[in-house]
Amino acid sequence: MKKLVALTMATAMTLSLAACGGASSSSAAASTATTDTASSAAESTASEAEDTITVMVPPVTNDYLDKMTEWADEFHQQYPNLTMEVIGTSWDDHNTKLSTMAQAGEAPDIAEIAYAALATYVENGTALNLSECMDKDQLADFDQNALDYMTVENNVYGLPLYITIQALGANKDMLEAAGVDVAKVQESGWTYDEFMEAIKNGTKDDTFGFVFANSGATASDFLNIFGVSAGLNNAFNSDLKYEYTSTKMLNLLTAVEEMTNSGYMPNYGVEASQRMVMCETGNAMIFGKAMPLFENNINKNNAALEAKDGTAVENSIPVNYAFLPVPTMDGVTETCYGTVDGMVAFRNSNSTDEHIQNVMKALYFLSSGERAAYVDASTCLDGVCASAREALASMDTGDRDQGNIDCAARMIKTVVAPPTGITAEQTANAKQLMDEVIVPKFQALIAGETTAQAMYDEIVKQATAVFGEDGCDLT
Template sequence: MKRKIRVFAFIMALMMLLGTMAACSSGGGGGSTTTQGNENPPAAATEPDNSNSGETPKTEEKDTITALLPPVTLEFQDRFEEIQKEFNKLYPNLTLKLEPASWDDMTQKLDTQVNAGNPPDLAFISSAAIAKYVQQGMLMDISDAATPEMFEDFDKAPLDYMRNGDGIYGFPAYMEVHAIGGNKKFMEDAGIDYKTVQKNGWTYEEFREAIKKGVVKDGNKTSRYGFVFATAGAATAKDYLSILAKNAGMPAAFDENLKFAYTSKNYLVLLKAIREMIDDGSMPKELSSIDAGKRWNMFLTGQTMITGKGLATFENLANKNNEKIKANDGSAVKDSIEVEYIVLPVPTFAGQKLQASTVVDGYVTFRGKKEPTPEHKANVVKAAYFLASGKIAALTNNDIFAAHITKSAKEAAASMETNRNPDNVAAVEFMLANATPARPDIPTDLGAKAIKIEDEVIVPKFQALLANEITPEQMYDAVKEAAVKAFGEDGIVKD
């Protein structure tokens, strides 16, 4: 009898132990009991249901997600505490730790952490930098961790910029168009139908005639130019040429057959056009010495009718300067005038179609030297989606007048006030619909060679062209020679 009692007691103890182990293992991370993004989780995730007497409620393991974030807008970093609280309210088991960085030290901070093998889970960087970190093996592919509902929330074009090969490495925050911007009054005085241009675009020939009309001269002195673009320094010169090249039938350094594109005859057509606008007086002869700050100052002080490159946020900057002028508080740009900023598409060259240049920045997902657990990976995805969608994205993009690229952000923004010009909103949407597609198919080795040619040949030759030290033909020949050397005769476009 005693033996039977001991056996029965042993069986009961074993059953209790197994029950306890099952209860512990059922609450792993990964968010299986919560919804994704900026939606409210099921009641069970925030208020466990204790109605089943004697049953221990399921819990999720605690986890911390780190993010290195620059001042995406003037107000963005001021919202960090609020953002962290909202995320924790949505996911009580998760902590979102936001580390601020300035734009100037963002790359250095990130690279220091990456090189130490301990990067943040998320970093706000350009999609153009994804290939670099993929090559270092420090990015986390989320294609198997994000839900279909997350991916479906995003517009396809900006989401594609987060791809590299077969992987997806985070969520885009915005797709900003590189446009140009005009002074509404000056364009109306010159008889330019800017509203038609906003809806349909314009050719180089139409654009050239328009900017000629914007020039104001007093004898031999020009008091207002038709068009000014910042080109001082390698980065701004590269921007100018790249933005125009996309609208001359060269949306990337390689065509769809992976042949180097800048040996096309259209490249020479473009270089000649750039020189023409300077030589006929529509643009300053000292264009090569104009930096971004001077370019914007010239626009606000009425020294140019159209400026570039123009971002959507420039409308907001112009509006704020107008308010300062009206308030007479002395903080407006010196000698500036009230300006109504009009968003305009870049002209097209050589009979090619509009292919708007864009920049896609976003929340890129990193990993350390060790493989992240599935639970942590899922939690990082939740944080990335939370930042890139819904109310957070709506507030961020409204601050900089950027277009909303998720359905959830568009819905959240519908109830938010903004003083954007509706014609400008429509113009940006038109350009986004004709945006340059992402090219995750370009191999990293080809991309590296193209960058080398750009840095060592294209940029210095282009700066010499702007300074009238060489001809368009001389620059074109130098680029072609370097391309043949790098890619061979069969690796370049011949048309």
Template sequence: MKKSWLVLMLALILVIITACGNSGSSKGNSEGEKGSDAKQDTVVVWTYPVHGKYEDDLKQLLADFKQKHPNINVETEVLSWAEGPEKFTLALNAGNPPDLYFHSVDGSYVDTGLVLPLDKYLTPEIKDDYLPGTLELGQIKGTQYGLPLYQFQWAWGGNKRILEEAGIDWQKIQKEGWTWSEFEAAASKLMKKLPDGSTQYPLVTDGTSLDFIEMLTRNNNMPDVLNEAGEFQWNDGRILDTLTFIQDLLKKGYMPAETAALAPAKRTEMFYAGQAAIISKAIPYYDVMIQNRNKDIDSGTVQGEKIDFVLLPVPHNDNAPAQTTMGGEGYVAFKQKKDKGEEHAKNTFLVMEALSGAQAGNSANELVLPFVRKSQADLFAGKGLGNKVNIEAAETMAKNISKPVVLNLDINDAAKMKQFKEQVVKPNMQALYSGEKTPQEIADDFIQKGKQILGK
């Protein structure tokens, strides 16, 4: 009896020990998974050298973020402006984009179904921090897909010495703007032969991008290829007038005959060398870039003539109002085909907010661009890096803001417009610069291809 009782007790103890052992093992695995997988998350960020010190800014912003959110790791990659867009497009098409990408919002991104809508993550405090009209710069048809870091602004830029030597009242132009005919009158005074036999051109632009034609068409009552209602704009006399204006500048020698072959870097080189009085396009950041270049010339590390930079508005058609190309650039959030879940989406937004908050306003400050948030404007008040006259000129131009049409376009229309620009506008502009096609031939091609691609 006692033996049986003892055997029973030993068996019971063995069961208890085994159960406790299994329970302890199960609990340990659960906590281990929670600690390594559930709690730790990695957010991938692809960005660009937004300004000269942006990588330093990024390191500090992420170090501060890590202290507040030790469970979120952030992997960053700084892409080159030349190769980054293609790398991102390939990743997006493969269904594996980064969680955050530095860009303006784009309807073609939304069309992939991989862009992350942000509205449910925006708190009242975040919304209230944005200055009027700026949060909308990260929206497509009213849905928030991005958080702008600053308002970009396109303009022209002039060499103060050359303008003044030709008797051009650049201060009046900054305050009042100028028309196409007024620009041509100024251009006739700005063109001359230099001592080395080369030509000083009134204007230089590159032949590879669409910035030039887009700025001029906006200043001829055309907001873009399409307007906000999706109606085709580049199919009437306005586009013909714009193309003819450009052709006249080339025929009169106001722009280099080799414009079609000029890369952006060569355009800038000509402006720095005093071979061009005005450069298109120029952003307010040129003010800071050229100030730094002047310091390098003083120190002997760079050879060349120092330049006093003047920010200038784009001239407008005599019968059209002045328009300044502006919009928002910042971070856009994405998910992947293999969705990482809601917790990861929330973490992605936390990183996005950290890279767009008050301290991140240094980007706008460095670039001499308008802030998008009240907290940014307050933090950097009185710390502007640009010359006062150029800051005031940028503020004056901002009163004539022309926001990107794509923010209000149907996704399909936005994608078709992008296709039209790449497949039709780019080669035609090359043909115009090289003299291979007339403005009328190009305008006719726009109408024909517009029907084919845009269905308009």
């Protein structure tokens, strides 16, 4: 069905397919039928023709939809002949609405999506290939590691808006009391042994040295986020072999077993809503998952405590928040788990040569400079393009800690994008293994009902049955 949709749209839009070569291909075609002077005049008239570009976005930040209206006005001032029409959605209905519109051939010109959904729109022929449609200098504005997430088969199909990094957060004062040089850890990372010494020292009668949400589906968060400590950056390695069967997984599970058996980490399920609260109440020194933007949440709670207005977390204490990298085991290069959301341009019934070029203007406008910087500042993230970082440099960071800002900026550069070439079948099988085998076994490991070795052996058994020995990394 997807191939049929792609074929139908391609047949109906032959002109727009040729358009992705840019303005130069349009000029060459025009010169075969007219004089150079007439061609130039025609292009000038086309570039000034009125056009409307539709943009569909969810509330990326609390006031993102309001800001989009402002940016649409700014875009119209910059390009008086172009109008940006904003379609606001909720997080709940955004993906469904976009999928339905795209399959009907009436996708918005631009929409915000998570990178994991990108391949679907490339496969059905609705995502525009920016490698052919967009000015190379504009593409060069973006960091390569961020562009890699929006790349399919060596072609770029979207502009990254931000990389959401997920690692660890902590009570900075408790860390320092436990003997940790917080500034050094934020600047250059730390080893697993140093981390273990810290959480040992930070564990008290009513305080865990380390807490990570591990209840239900959040168990997979631990494997994705803390897994980088053992060198597990993705479910598949660069050879497209399933990597949770490697000895890296055994090393990770052995570490979990050590932390729970020692009492440094809870041996029971911790809900996602509990992890930061336990830090705010002084019952956890380090917690995960954590993001840079959690600093805003903790600062808000600190302000509520000071104001004594009754809105602070019950039994909470003032916390000086520190964003931290995940430690690394022997022989592992420091990385950080991240995921990318970005803006993608779509092919629809309006996709003429001139319209696509107008869409490219709007796409770059929304994904770069002050617009991208505003999103980054709101989410406490560093920019993923040079123009956004330049705009961020002049923005007020409020009362954020500079060490947290610098650590987040450093960690974004260490994110490893998933390898290209993973098939839909591999993705589906990996998810099934995670949901039906790894998560239940991981929760049993936390509770002391199985061992790291037994869990690892079961993963290898189940995964080789699915992917075959040749499809698994068994080193």
